Amino acid sequence: MNLSGRTLVARGFHCPDGTLDPFAELAIEIGADGVITRVRRPGADGYAVPADAVRLPEGTLLLPGFVDLHIHAPQYPQLGTALDEPLEVWLQRYTFPLEARYADPAFAERVYARLVRDLLASGTTTALYFGTVHLPATQRLAELCLELGQRALVGKVAMDHPETCPDYYRDASADDAIEGTRALIAHIRALPGNDGRVQPVVMPRFIPACTDEALAGLGALAAETGCRVHTHVSESDWEHGHVLERHAMSDAESLARFGLMTPHSVLAHGNFLSDSDFALMKRHRAGVAHCPLSNAYFAGSVFPLRKALRSGVSVGLGSDISGGPAGTIWETARMAVTAARMLETGVDPALAPEARGGRPGARIDAVTAFHLATRGGAQTLGLPVGAFVPGMAFDAMLIDPSVEAGTLRAFDGETGIRLLERVLYGTSKPNIARVWVQGVQVAGMAR
């Protein structure tokens, strides 16, 4: 069901500005280029729905597509495993050996094609991907996104530090890291038919994995090419302290001084960002990919989301495949709510409530989680998606509660936030009937 050039009449939800806007019946006019031209409530101001409008089935719900701001594409085969290992073991015994396998183009093809299809089928219409150090595999990932219809930002991982990266999986030099990134940027931008739906990013793995020379060169490259940067920042006590010791400034400050905080850059995790770090990021218009599931295993803490939002920094959600054990934004959004509650109260019942290490006021609700998953993530990237508003591309998903094989059940004619909550917690893949990117159906039932 391609909707470019069509008018759609649907029931559903979006969060254009952070508050929940449920619509019982909305007419969405989509241009031939997949961009929304007009949005109207039928009957309002004498608006008449075109006779050939597409009416979505009774009971279904239209949502904006999800934005996943942090995915390690090569780690998909190990999703869910070895999370009880310390970071160093997890990296050296599992993750680096797995990422090294993407020197094999057949392996890369098999995994990446599977991943992109799976994410689209789960409603992830925009994905920000870490690749590997391998240029061919990363180029192929970008091509697959283009072919399969996903909106994507893709980076070739830069990691040249001989002390922290294994010899068998590392950029041989800072120059290799920089030039490889340059080549990826050129390749993605020149892909036939790529009107900007797939974009390159500059991608130092994180400061501990890169020499100063690589960091500086990548920052210069980001400025030269106008690319966003995607990396990790202040994820854990260890990582935050490591950069402080090495560079005598915070992780965020060091990224900024290397030029690695270009507008709409996305920094993953950020649990240990300070108030001045947040102010710095806001000035640079960089944002955070909040990865609540991964944080439980690797960050020893919950990201101070409310504090970040109050500071004015943009925030979206990241699954962090495979630091996080779940493959989609659905589980991530749920955990954002759950983790914020646990941050609010603290965790150990053996301590008195006031001594339990909680942070009053930390909680968020389902609306905030839904916003982060859609328009919030899009704003972080600076992309015109994430809500049903004129000028935005029609990236969306159709939720069907009537599917026997699904898990979302409708009993009662719930509406508003209560309905959004049921959808957020209850939806699984069989309930996602159709997915569109730029007006074109890219996943779901027969087209």
Added chain:
Amino acid sequence: MNLSGRTLVARGFHCPDGTLDPFAELAIEIGADGVITRVRRPGADGYAVPADAVRLPEGTLLLPGFVDLHIHAPQYPQLGTALDEPLEVWLQRYTFPLEARYADPAFAERVYARLVRDLLASGTTTALYFGTVHLPATQRLAELCLELGQRALVGKVAMDHPETCPDYYRDASADDAIEGTRALIAHIRALPGNDGRVQPVVMPRFIPACTDEALAGLGALAAETGCRVHTHVSESDWEHGHVLERHAMSDAESLARFGLMTPHSVLAHGNFLSDSDFALMKRHRAGVAHCPLSNAYFAGSVFPLRKALRSGVSVGLGSDISGGPAGTIWETARMAVTAARMLETGVDPALAPEARGGRPGARIDAVTAFHLATRGGAQTLGLPVGAFVPGMAFDAMLIDPSVEAGTLRAFDGETGIRLLERVLYGTSKPNIARVWVQGVQVAGMAR
């Protein structure tokens, strides 16, 4: 695919004694009554697989069925909603009005039939259900479990305290609560064809909702009828303190002195149980339904699972539909691992690690979560299920990673704990190909 009287050859996992026992090829002989008679590794000790053995498809994995120790059946229609409301509002505005609707037998039929089917399709082969105060609806729930093939324990909720329960939804008197429970016990035990697969439980909602007279009468009834008891215990600071104030002893001590801690009774939550409470429960052979998702919203803490296990108390898992927002043990088991990690580290990154309110050593791994979900839960109830061992009923599920509509992907020939982890985190309903209870297939693909 009914397996009573057949021999099955399968690959899979179980945890008969707490450690992971993966099997590449296991022959499971099942009697005509659905009870396992013999288990052999083909080729070991000259054992020859019968010619007419059923061989499960290549790549599929056999697991014991899940045990869900805490489900509020009537709350299924509100699953996922209103979790940001304080308990008092959640109860009075949403939960009690919803439970009151089960005076309508048509509503009860619609919801309960849907719930039992959904749980079976998700691999919950044994379920411990809270009903409502209504005898007919609760009787019907038990009948549906019997008809649809689920192993179940069902209770009619006793709640007679005029100060904490609304007039429109409450037992009119202690005597009504007690006699209604007596009637339910008799009804369930007399159901035609019920060989014990569906059993009644004595079910005070929790101490705050019951008068002392009701509690004492229900305790006497439990002794008289030999029933297990199912209720909540020490879920939150408020609830734990309420009982301390009212009865000048802990929640667990009060339950025990009323006779409400019969063998294999299940107490939900238990976050604030003390060491002496655990010792008391162990002496009485009562166990805990650990509900990690629900606790994040209503308990302000993480259950001290490691402490409970070290004390020798039996523990299993509970979804706590709808205090918990997820409908199955899959999400619950995942959260058990995640929450234990968060208990270990504490949560607020603004505090120094040693001041973060964590509990060193609190973590559990996927094997422990899997054990709790299967044999652990079964041991808590005292039921001969949860592992593939002679004398146990064949309650099981078949996982298929090859299903396009699913979310579990196989890439690599993973084995052992790494494979279990992938299955635990990656499985969704389309991957659950078949489900059996007592050797009879009760859900999944065409029989």
